Amino acid sequence: MKNSASKSTPLPDITLDDIGGLPEEMKEEIHQTLSIIKDPKRASQVGIQAPKGILLYGPPGTGKTLLAQAIANEIGATFYSSSGSAFTELFVGVGASRVRTLFQNARKQRPAVIFIDEVDALAGKRKEHGGEESEKTLTEVLVQLDGGNDNEGILFIAATNRKDMLDEAFLRPGRIDYTFNVPLPDTNGRREIIDIHTKGRLLADEVYASLDVLAESTSGFSGAELSSLFETASKRAIRDGREEIGKGDLDFAIDRTILGSTSRALNDP
Ligand code: ATP
Secondary structure (H helix, E strand, C coil): CCCCCCCCCCCCCCCHHHCCCCCHHHHHHHHHHHHHHHCHHHHHHCCCCCCCEEEEECCCCCCHHHHHHHHHHHCCCEEEEEEHHHHCCCCCCHHHHHHHHHHHHHHCCCCEEEEEECHHHCCECHHHHCCHHHHHHHHHHHHHHCCHHHHCCEEEEEEECCHHHECHHHHCCCCCCEEEECCCCCHHHHHHHHHHHHCCCCECHHHHHCHHHHHHHCCCCCHHHHHHHHHHHHHHHHHCCCCCECHHHHHHHHHHHHHCCHHHHHHCC
16 A cells, blocks of 8 residues: 555644634533543433544634644544545545555554545545545445444544535434534634744744734634744744844734745745
């Protein structure tokens, strides 16, 4: 097998506290879901089944991967992370065989989280998806998700920016039990994310004092873009031999992020 879709992935030390801007009711639901997973016997006494599958959907860079990592850490699970595109192949049966191997490997390492980003590439609507290979791969995903007792201790988490593209059969309860919308952060959410990404960085007083305004003026920015702002500003300060991020560094980073060319700017300032 040429790709590493079926191997476990090192799990960064991410907790739910490292994710900013999640709506309160969503955090509440996630905590409840985690308590069910952690104590399935108690949950089943009150008639609640541990979830088998969770879908996270929302715009790029809003923290869906972080959330999957935090959930895996929270339940002490081995993490199997892959992208839906790692299963799309030309030869009929190859994608399906990768899906099977992935689940088989995860079952040897319970508790395990299987995280599939861009799941629309793997579980897209059949008629739009087309092709025998993708049909077979999707069927295998459904078979594996229906694995019954075999799936005890396995949590499947899928993420997508295109929920509308997903096959109905894939979304059926018992396969996907919880669906969470992970939205772009609002002003308060951006402020939380800014706090997370400025922790441990030295900021000039002037920058520190402007963080509320920054949160207000970055409407439409994702968590990934806010993180990249401080990463870019930090690199510029270091490059100029300064320890503190100054106003000029942040303005530079904002301009570059708005222009969408952060990395190019650093290579060619
Ligand atoms: P994609 O849909 O493109 O796969 P994603 O929603 O999975 O994106 P992540 O990969 O989780 O986004 O985020 C990328 C990086 O952006 C994170 O490692 C983190 O540094 C930062 N980030 C994104 N969202 C948040 C958030 N809500 N809180 C804190 N940091 C965030």
